[in-house]
Amino acid sequence: MIETTPTYNSLSDLGRSLRTVIFDLDGTLRFNRPSYTEAFYDYAVRLGVPDGAEQRRRAIRWSHYYWAQSGELFLDIQTYPGSGDDFWLNYAVRSLHAFNCPDEWAQEIAPQIHAYMTNLHKPVVWIPHDVPETLLALKSAGYQLAVVTNRSQPCNDELADLGLLGFFELALTAGEAGSWKPDLRIFTLALHRLGADAEATIYVGDNYYADVLGARQAGLQPVLFDPQELFPDAGCPVIRAIGELQPLT
Numbered sequence: 001m002i003e004t005t006p007t008y009n010s011l012s013d014l015g016r017s018l019r020t021v022i023f024d025l026d027g028t029l030r031f032n033r034p035s036y037t038e039a040f041y042d043y044a045v046r047l048g049v050p051d052g053a054e055q056r057r058r059a060i061r062w063s064h065y066y067w068a069q070s071g072e073l074f075l076d077i078q079t080y081p082g083s084g085d086d087f088w089l090n091y092a093v094r095s096l097h098a099f100n101c102p103d104e105w106a107q108e109i110a111p112q113i114h115a116y117m118t119n120l121h122k123p124v125v126w127i128p129h130d131v132p133e134t135l136l137a138l139k140s141a142g143y144q145l146a147v148v149t150n151r152s153q154p155c156n157d158e159l160a161d162l163g164l165l166g167f168f169e170l171a172l173t174a175g176e177a178g179s180w181k182p183d184l185r186i187f188t189l190a191l192h193r194l195g196a197d198a199e200a201t202i203y204v205g206d207n208y209y210a211d212v213l214g215a216r217q218a219g220l221q222p223v224l225f226d227p228q229e230l231f232p233d234a235g236c237p238v239i240r241a242i243g244e245l246q247p248l249t
Contacts, residue, residue, distance in 0.1 A: 024205030025149040032123035062098035068209035130243030135167040141249035146170040182214030
């Protein structure tokens, strides 16, 4: 059984025993603008689906839950193998349900939204200015830095293209590890490869279900990156910008 570290609610509680900082990648260090969920729900609203701040937050929370190896995701993978059009059309229906769209209407407009997202959604990759600044400050302060992401394919080449690879001693994807967050094995494998101790490591990610719960069960201290204030009761330190980690230096 994994021994978990104490739960802290602010960065100032973490103390000076930290040696390693591991980051999620997408939605934490690297962003698509507009994001898939933002573009999806914006287009749904253009088609007449009512909008609302809390309704949208609830729908985005659902998407975080779904992609964190939920039972619904496993069912959909089994039902629609290969993640082709049928999978994504079904995901569009599920996403509309999460947005309080009635089923009949969701079934009607899902093909149109799926076609829009497939053919017309062309996001731009964006790295906030405080990301390289903070990574440099942490590395200069002696922290060991790494990336652990639920991507299927290696991400080293993209990190190099983004000018971020040099900050990290390890970039580990779920596909390489054979384990997807929140499964603790991807975290323990990263710790093993880094030669790091769980109790001296924080994991920074934006998905409460995958990142906070996964890191916690592996014995790491989670820090939730939550600029949209999706998870007000996370029960761990919460930041709204990566630059808020700089006091650790």
